[in-house]
Amino acid sequence: MGKYLKIIAAVLVVSIFIGLITHISKLQATVKALMEQNEQLQNENSALTIDLELARQEAQLGGQTPTKPMQPKFAYLTFDDGPSANTEQILNILQEYGVKATFFVIGSETEYGKHLYRRIVEEGHAIGLHSYNHVYADIYKSEEAFMDSMYKLRELIEETTGVRPDILRFPGGSNTSYAKHYGGPDLAASLVARIHREGMQYFDWNVSSLDATKPVVETNVIVEATLRGAQGRNQAIVLLHDAPAKRTTVEALPAIIEGLLAQGYTFEVLKRDTPPVHFRLP
Numbered sequence: 001m002g003k004y005l006k007i008i009a010a011v012l013v014v015s016i017f018i019g020l021i022t023h024i025s026k027l028q029a030t031v032k033a034l035m036e037q038n039e040q041l042q043n044e045n046s047a048l049t050i051d052l053e054l055a056r057q058e059a060q061l062g063g064q065t066p067t068k069p070m071q072p073k074f075a076y077l078t079f080d081d082g083p084s085a086n087t088e089q090i091l092n093i094l095q096e097y098g099v100k101a102t103f104f105v106i107g108s109e110t111e112y113g114k115h116l117y118r119r120i121v122e123e124g125h126a127i128g129l130h131s132y133n134h135v136y137a138d139i140y141k142s143e144e145a146f147m148d149s150m151y152k153l154r155e156l157i158e159e160t161t162g163v164r165p166d167i168l169r170f171p172g173g174s175n176t177s178y179a180k181h182y183g184g185p186d187l188a189a190s191l192v193a194r195i196h197r198e199g200m201q202y203f204d205w206n207v208s209s210l211d212a213t214k215p216v217v218e219t220n221v222i223v224e225a226t227l228r229g230a231q232g233r234n235q236a237i238v239l240l241h242d243a244p245a246k247r248t249t250v251e252a253l254p255a256i257i258e259g260l261l262a263q264g265y266t267f268e269v270l271k272r273d274t275p276p277v278h279f280r281l282p
């Protein structure tokens with residue numbers, strides 16, 4: 001009997017052992033499966049979280065005004081042919097309104113002229129080149145003549161104000177017939193290439209105040225031309241003049257500023273990296 005009991009006991013022990021091993025490996029498999037399932041659920045959960053975040057962002061966007069946001073509108077008042085006594089009055093008006101503008105100046109070696117160059121710079125306006133003497137027959141004779149006139153002016157301004165201008169306006173505009181007349185059909189294009197090669201930018205205009213169509217233009221004509229020309233734009237580069245004769249431009253300035261503000265414009269100064277207005281070359 002003792003022998004059989006031993007055998008039975010041994011078989012039992014072995015079966016229990018096998019059973020335990022089987023059970024443990026089953027448990028291990030279950031644990032592994034559960035862990036995999038858990039990981040998958042976690043992945044699904046984070047995917048759902050992302051979906052939810054996207055949905056929330058879309059909902060927020062949808063909740064905003066359906067129309068597209070207001071485009072900022074920039075007006076650049078530009079004054080050519082100064083400095084003169086009119087420049088001084090224009091500076092006073094700009095100061096009163098807290099408006100900054102751009103002055104494309106010519107050469108003036110007088111103390112008064114230098115004082116005005118300094119005021120332009122010190123009061124936060126931009127100063128640009130418009131040739132030393134504005135004499136078409138001189139400056140449009142050749143590429144070198146044009147550049148020499150600009151360099152001479154640039155040196156004077158830098159000496160006087162400490163600022164070295166890197167923007168310019170062609171006297172008469174970049175498509176002026178004077179360039180072709182005095183310098184030949186290719187002069188304008190070679191000047192444009194030269195200006196850009198030297199790291200400068202030139203600006204024509206897309207709003208004319210008409211203040212140079214005759215020696216003295218009526219104030220209301222200047223105001224109306226400017227405000228009509230600026231309508232419906234996002235960028236208005238306004239051509240004005242501060243030469244000695246242009247007293248009606250001074251008179252027109254407050255109404256021009258108020259009218260452009262009413263049209264939603266913000267005033268800015270021209271910089272080398274401002275999106276330029278360039279005329280098509282003839």
Ligand SMILES: [Zn+2]
Pocket residue numbers: 080081130134171172
């Ligand atoms: Zn000019």
